[in-house]
């Protein structure tokens with residue numbers, strides 16, 4: 001099945017499986033996958049290494065000009081690079097995770113990330129995941145998906161992930177963290193998380209990845225009249 005040169009935007013709450021789903025769609029459709037969260041994480045690491053964010057999350061206004069020298073890209077295997085340096089592991093660390101929210105709330109950082117995404121997505125055939133792709137970054141994306149799953153299901157998934165990595169998570173804490181992040185993501189001033197009016201909802205609480213793929217394939221076929 002030949003999929004047209006479209007842009008697919010996948011937004012939703014934390015731990016709904018957006019990136020796993022977006023990667024699967026990219027592989028099956030032969031699309032490029034762009035991880036917008038990785039760009040916010042790369043800016044966070046950059047700010048930390050240059051001392052442009054303090055321990056209490058105050059962002060130095062010097063970050064704005066400093067961003068001119070930051071070049072982030074994705075390798076063929078999807079790993080994140082800053083110039084020639086692979087930063088994939090560092091951007092997933094707790095240190096970066098703990099300061100990415102205040103960085104992502106800065107309007108000029110959001111503009112910088114949006115410009116990056118537009119450069120990378122030129123020509124289409126891309127699938128992107130994030131919080132505001134279908135509402136703010138690519139409001140004209142041909143297919144928009146808004147992913148949800150119950151907080152309990154998401155907490156269970158996150159709990160299993162942390163336990164598999166050898167941690168000793170407490171389910172109630174994981175659940176509380178998910179609920180807190182839902183609140184912050186949907187209540188911040190700059191591009192809060194919300195479902196675009198023309199987004200298709202996907203509640204994957206009780207779905208397998210194969211079912212999710214069949215769902216979006218059907219959606220694309222229906223929209224473009226592909227048999």
Ligand code: DC
Pocket residue numbers: 014036037038040041100101104129130131132133
């Ligand atoms: O998806 P993630 O956990 O890698 O995202 C990291 C952070 O970046 C998260 O706190 C939300 C923020 N983010 C955002 O504000 N807008 C996006 N389009 C993607 C991520």
